[in-house]
Amino acid sequence: GPPQGCFACIAKPPALRHASPVLSPSSAVQLMESKGCKGDSLRPVGPCKHSVEKKTMTNPTTVIEIYPDTSEVNDYYLWSIFNFVYLNFCCLGFIALAYSLKVRDKKLLNDLNGAVEDAKTARLFNITSSALATFCIILIFIFLRYPLTDY
Numbered sequence: 001g002p003p004q005g006c007f008a009c010i011a012k013p014p015a016l017r018h019a020s021p022v023l024s025p026s027s028a029v030q031l032m033e034s035k036g037c038k039g040d041s042l043r044p045v046g047p048c049k050h051s052v053e054k055k056t057m058t059n060p061t062t063v064i065e066i067y068p069d070t071s072e073v074n075d076y077y078l079w080s081i082f083n084f085v086y087l088n089f090c091c092l093g094f095i096a097l098a099y100s101l102k103v104r105d106k107k108l109l110n111d112l113n114g115a116v117e118d119a120k121t122a123r124l125f126n127i128t129s130s131a132l133a134t135f136c137i138i139l140i141f142i143f144l145r146y147p148l149t150d151y
Contacts, residue, residue, distance in 0.1 A: 073103065073107055073112065073115045073116055073119055074123075075100050075103040075104050075107070075115075075119060075122070076096070076100050076103075076119065076122045076123055076126055077100045077101075077103075077104065079096075079100075079126045079130075080093065080096040080097040080099075080100040080122060080125075080126055081097060083096055083097070083125075083126055083129045083130060083133070084096070084097045086133075087129055087130060087133035087134075088129070088133075089129050089132045089133040089136065090129075092125050092128055092129035092132070093125075093129045095125050096122050096125035096126045096129060099118050099119075099121045099122035099125060100122045102118045102122075103115050103118045103119045103122060106118060
């Protein structure tokens with residue numbers, strides 16, 4: 001049968017191991033193309049170990065990256081700006097605004113889990129700031145309606 005193997009598995013004859021003659025490129029090509037080259041008989045008869053490695057290494061694979069839909073994460077940006085500008089009770093509106101900006105950054109980076117956690121924190125600070133500021137406004141109206149001098 002035809003000889004099997006690869007060029008890495010060909011054993012060089014003892015004469016070529018010690019000194020190999022320098023050939024011109026054209027004569028080397030003619031020597032390689034000739035059918036009666038005596039190097040063909042030097043190939044191993046069995047299957048080559050390198051051909052098995054090539055089969056496993058050249059298996060093409062396709063990777064498809066699917067990004068999560070980040071439009072579902074609410075960043076509470078407008079609510080945070082309102083709390084920062086109008087109801088900034090103990091700087092809670094500023095903290096809520098900082099977390100809202102972090103949510104927007106993480107949505108751009110496709111970090112959905114981090115965006116959800118920061119959105120929860122921004123929502124908590126917005127609720128706290130709104131509730132405390134509303135409570136203070138109600139207390140101010142009560143004290144304006146009923147001044148302390150009447151008690």
